[in-house]
Amino acid sequence: MRKITILNILCVLTLLVGCTKNFEELNTNPYQISGESLRQNNQHVGAFFPQMLNNIFGDQVDHNLANEAFVRHLGTPTPFTSNINNTTYFIRWNGNWGRVYNNVFAPARSVIEVAEAEGSVEFASWAKLLRILAASELNARHGPIIYSEYGSTNKTINYDSEADLFNTWFSELDDIVAGLSANKGFTGLAAFDASYGGNISSWIKFANSLRLRLAMRVSKVNPALAKTQGEKAIADPGGLIMTNSENFMILNYDGFFRPARICFGWGDTRMSATMESVLGGYKDPRVAKYFEPATDPAVYASHPDFPYKGIHAASVLVAKDDRLSYSTISNTFNNNGYPRRRCFTSSETHFLLAEAALRNWAGAGTAQEHYETGVREGFAEWGAGGVDEYLQNDTNLPLDYTDPKAQNNDNAFVSRIKVTVKWDEAADKEVKLERIMTQKWIAAVHNTVEIWVDHRRTGYPKLPYNFKNDSDATWGIVARDDFLRRMPFVNGERNNNPEGVADATAKLGGPDEIGTRLWWDTGGPNF
């Protein structure tokens, strides 16, 4: 009996030591998707695209309390963090960086690596194209970013200078357009492409349009490069996004339109005072497509025929409830009634071409033609009527603004925009540019990163300054008659990659502050 028992124990012991074989399997989560399973149906490259596309646009702190406020499209009624925050030029949120690296760069890297190893030009090109799009939006915020050293195992990861970034992007775009153009018949993207249904020709149009956008970004700092690249974009046989049917739209993968949740779900955003001023002044019919009338008539008593009221994007606010009765965005955006997000639309192409014409880029056509087509495409996109009459108006000007809920005439401003809608071929280039930029600004609703770039690059449209400016030495000082020029490098990088940030700051050419101009924001004359 005794011997048997001891033997048994020894057996158990032996078993134990030999029993660690299934440990790897035990330590695997069965509800994650394995690399092997992903190999089916091109999923190992394709399945990551929804994640990438879904993170081209961010959410409240990424856009609404950043560029949407900086370009005065939307204003918040909420005095976040004691009414001292991004909108008043004291940085509280700087999170878009992490979203892009984690959700666009990281999957793009795997996709490109695998697709290139397997010779899948289409998937690799598509991932690179989205990576440039996301990276160029990061550049719009921070300036130098991590690009060529992304994925490095070094302790210090260096940023690319802006000049290098644009050169890299233009050369990558060459490869992308060539790669896609040689494989127009490929249909494998369809399962993962809710934007264009896998149509390669459409992606080529977007690639060319993106090149045009990026070329215009550098038009002041490196006019020669801008002209070369812009003309290349215009001349490419693949074409540009010229009509609304060719627009690049991103599906609302979350099942809702993010600004609608901020507006209706959280009550944290409303029409901006500048939108009220511009749309009201120009009597722009698109206002009814963009916004809802204010619910309290008292707030628009100064212009009862125009029942809309906005919030100045950098206001003195006391209580959130004060301005909840101001104009929300249109109800059609709520409940996923607008199931997509505008990423590149034909109106933007035409306004780019109009500016290209002013800059004498070959093949651009005339500025007037593209200016008017840009406005028309914008109206058509939203189904707004009255565009002919609108384009002929040479008297209406944006309104001055007062805030009926504020004390002591706080938040009020006098509109600085002195251009009307009607094109004036006799006007000088500056006026023409201001007109183009003002209309580009109106048309860019819910897609405002590039008009934020344009505003810094050209100074147009002539937006009102911050009423409340809390900038201080913490993040850098912005003069009361100036605008925030960039977002600082993120704290995570300052902590985890301090030498990389130091190097990036050197490449930035100024302190890592919100008042430092980016490379393409020269501050010099527009022409």
Next chain:
Amino acid sequence: MKKIYFTFLSVAFSILVMQAQRSISGKVSDADGNPLIGVNVSEEGTNSGTITDLDGKFAMNVSENASLVFSYLGYQTQTIVVGDQSNLIVTLAEGIALAEVVITALGIKREASTLTYAQQTVDGDELTLARDVNFLNSLSGKAAGVEIQKSSGGAGGSTRVVLRGDKSLSGNSEPLFVIDGIPMANNKGSQAGMWGGVDGGDGMSQLNPDDIESISILKGSNAAALYGSQGANGVVLITTKQGKSGKATVSVSSGVTFENRLIKPELQYKYGSENGTKESWSKTPGNYDDTFVDDFFQTGRNLLNTVSISGGTDRTQAYFSYGNVSARGIVDQHTYNRNNLTFKQSTKLFNDRLTIGSSVILTAEKTNNRPRAGYYDNPLTGLYMFPRDRNFEDFKNNYSVVNPNTNLAGQNWFVIDHHQSNPYWLLNNEPQLHENKRMIGSVTLDYKLSEKLSLSARGNYDYADKVSERQQAAGGNTTTVHRNGSWSYSKFNDELTYTDAILSYNDNFGNFSLGVIAGTSYQKTVFGKGISVPGNAQFGLLYANEFFFQNIGTNVPVNSDLASRLVKQAVFSNATLGYKDMFYVDVSGRNDWASSLAGTGNESYFYPSFGATAILSKLINLPDIITFAKVRFSNSRVGNEVPFNVVDPENTIAASGGVNRNLQKPFRDLRPEIITSNEIGTNWRFLDDKLGIDFTYYNTVSTDQFIRLPAPSGSGFSTYFVNAGKIVNEGFEIVLDMTPIYTPNFLWKTSFNFWSNRNEIVETHPDLGPISTGASEGYLSRFEEGGSIGDIYVFKFQRDEQDRIMLDEATSRPLKTADAEFAGNLNPVWSLGWNNSLQFGKFGVNFIVNGKFGGLVFSQTESMLDEAGASLRTADARDAGGESVNAVKGGTPVSSVDAETWYRQVGGRNGIGENYLYDRTNVRLTQANLSYQTAFGNVPVTFSVVGQNLFFLYVKAPFDPELAMNTTRDSNSLDNFNLPTTRTIGFNVNVKF
């Protein structure tokens, strides 16, 4: 069923019949023939007993075949079988009960005097005195070094237990809980955060306190080395009651307790709002309703009943119990119901060589609407901040209004605000359920191979089925509820399988004694395996207010969940060598194989421990006043495995379609964490055992910590792990016990548990600065070299060199520092538990005073109430014409600032946290109990009045600092609209027959 009742009744009846009683008398004296006064004489296995008089004489009634136990301080306890005798002459020998046997790791019994580490035993009776629904709360102050914090979730809520400080940077520092030698799962459910949420309870709260015989607390990893990594944070060993041979006894315990708020926020009802704002910042006093907040709360009521039957023969014993708790919280709709069924038996076979034991514990627990904490969906935010000039009664009576166009009901509230909703809408239209069913079954085989050698094998299966569900009706707060309503549902299982086999050998060689055990164990845990559906503003229902799977929105993910799956295998051995009962040396070693380290090459890891003790009182001649003295030392190393699935995680499928790439860098050179402990202690007993002191100093070093870090943006990952860091916990524990009064009519025993722990983060990671462990509303916590776990950082006032608060020149608002600055630590500096037991004849009094000294607590509630103009201090400031301050504005001293200007800046979500930090120091009467023992016929009955958390002798904070928003590491001692702490008073009856 009827048959069972009948059997039960007939058993009970036969027990009563068996109890023929007769009288017995006698005399007790010492070895010299002197009468001993006040000797405790009790009948074994019953409650009946008496005390000898001034002549050493006693008389009492006993049952047939009774055994009497004679116990007296400073003398050896003696048991005498009465037999036919009617007059007993008893002589007690001097000497103290050094042979006290305690339960140690793996359920091994050892003599307390041979231990090389600190251990404290808490008697089961002490845990049930106060009738707390969760017995862990009753451990507070009972043992040195044990920190207990209740969650604010009320009955069935979880409890945080930490022995000797936080040891791990990666999260949990809670001890291992063991029932009858076998580890059990103490998984916590969800936890509330600053933004809201609810306590999901824990595993321990499911046990019936009446089933507990005793609890042995092994505080250091030294004591727990045999449990390996799980014991690294100490072990709480629970021994459950078992059947006793002899006549069957039925015990009934029945109690009812009532709960009311003990500390409430001080609110004002004098000033209302202006211009319809949601804040009450008017400067014109009004005559407003000041009862609506108090009326919201009700008296909580807990009914606790247990019946148990125990009995058996010499060979077979059995224990059975049924317990029920039925509780109603202090907020309407909060109910808690628990049913416990326990059956345990043990049988000896093969000439008593084999003992087979088995036990089954069944628990069914159901909680409705456990109170939430944090901002979202918490009724207290809307309640406390309601503008005073509005009519609350109207919102209370008409919390729901139907929209005639849609025929859909929605909440009726005066404002759309993510922070607040109609409290009555939340209570009635957002029901929340937690339902747990649990079975713990175990079998134990002990085989005596010889007098010296025995083998035991055990198996245990612990299975819990947990359902958590919340039905948020359409028309609720748009921040958290979808327009058609939201359904959060999860159903999952926790499973723990444990087996071990242990060979033990005990022998004596001349002056030497040797005890050796060697064993092996296998444990598999599968936690959180099940299914879940999220519900919030984004994920809602297709059709309004129908809460089931067919009706979830097309964008709502249905998740297969697995929180953790881990197999651990071990071989271990321990040897204790004794010399002449004077010296003992302990050596043990354990090797673990852990599946979570698969693929690292470090799956197998070994760790040793060593300890020694010398009993000075046997070694050298000490003055008579000293009855016992010993010193002890031990050293141990324990390895801790890492969590499930961090070595090489795969990609996940996203709710929105597509695949989310894994963002955690694979970690293939992962190592186990190592905790090294040193402990020295000494134990002295004086004056015939009437006074004793136990002192322990320990130093615990945790290294190779498993730390999650944010990866550099350019690395291609968002997080990575490292083995790094060093945390030192160092402290001492003093246990002082005294029997100041010991007479036949008056007995007073008292003990002090006193302890202090100092935690230091000696290093984090060589490449890194501070590691943020949570930035939340109003405060930050982070790990920093030279800091401590629990350090809190808040925004402070900007002050000039004269320490005056600087005001903004334009607005007079106080200026706040640009960054959150270090403010202190949440943990107390030292703690005290003072236990008392007094006996006056048939009356008994027990009370415990607990004190925490030092440390900070933080109240976001007060900050929010100030911003809203709802706190009493904002009214006082308005009455006084402004807040009195020592401030400066542009060089000019300022002594008063407008109340609204001040509090809107100081208070709020991200106000000046410095203003809302409070000293954690508090002293309270934790527990008091008055009992009276009597008998109805032959049936002993004890009546008691019980009270818990009765009052504070000292407290600075405006809330109970020991009541946690949640029971995780970084958020204890924070208050964000926590349910207020309660005082409990009740009655209990115990009957044994």
